[in-house]
Amino acid sequence: MLIIKLDAIPSTNSYLRMLSSEKRLKDYTVVQTTNQTEGRGQRGTSWYSEPGKNLALSVFKDVSGISLKQSFLISIVTSLAVLRCLKTFGIPKLKIKWPNDILAENKKICGILIENVIQQHQYKGSIIGIGLNVNQITFNNLPQASSLKSITGRNFNFDELTNGILKELKKGFKNLEKGKIDDLKLDYEEHLFRINKPSTFKDAEGNMFSGYIKNVSDSGALQVLLEDGIVRAFDLKALTLMY
Known part of the structure; x- marks a missing residue:
């Protein structure tokens, strides 16, 4: 597993996609920064991050065994991996806001952007981007945003968070390879924000x-x-x- 740490970068997803176009990447190649200047979210939204306070990482995953019709499974595995990791750090009241935002106490603390590489109508790889609000405590004009520090009052170590997320990602994709699709989907729905409300x-x-x-x-x-x-x-x- 290769982890590339950068002081600042416009987008970890874009950087990792560029690397994947230049050479064959190993599974779980990671690009990590605490200063992403042009972060992107779902529907083309921007993801502002105060320099040095938050974690942005992108992970390359070989998903050649997943069919095009099963693409949402990548989102399920990733959402659950982040949620399970944060549980180990004592973050309370975690939920998944469809499709893959992570909430704590009903406020957004993490956004996920998944960009798949398709060749000849088959998945070759997936760029899994994760933007996590960690030690930032001020979110101007973003009343629904929060961070790990805002919720717990503690500072968090970026490397520990990255390693925790990667550990849970590997577990999740291993379960996917074993065919535990129903279990993953059930777990996802059990954590779904506002389900049956x-x-x-x-x-x-x-x-x-x-x-x-x-x-x-x-x-x-x-x-x-x-x-x-x-x-x-x-x-x-x-x-x-x-x-």
Whole structure:
């Protein structure tokens, strides 16, 4: 396992993708920084990180054994790996906000961005990007954001967090290789934010509506029970779950 530490970089995902295009990377090659200047999130959102206070890392994973239809399994494994790691550090009330934000005490502490490399209609690799709010305590104009230090009052070591996440990632992908898909999906849904609770959503046109999260389909679509009693599936670009 190779861990590349950089003082500052625009995006760990972009850097690791560049490396993967230049040479064949070993499984679990990691790029890590505490100063990511142009972090990206889901739907093209930016991810601001105060220099030296937070952890950004990207992991290259060989996912050639996963079919295109199973892509959401990568997100499930990654979300659970981060959550399980943070549990070992004593972070309370952890939840996964669909599809893969990590919350603690109902506030976002971690964002995940997964970019897959596809060749000839098959996965060759996955760039798993993780942005974790660690020791930053001020989040201007971001009322739903928090950090490990804000929640616990403690400072955290970046290398210990990286090693913990990698340990859980390896466990998760090992379970995936063993075919424990149902167990992983069940664990993911058990930690899903607002599952079976009345929730507010916004669709792609900006319309607000209410419903209950029931589960997640194999493809990663969110299954929502609407007020008319119909369960409808929404993909990532079609729906936003409000806090």
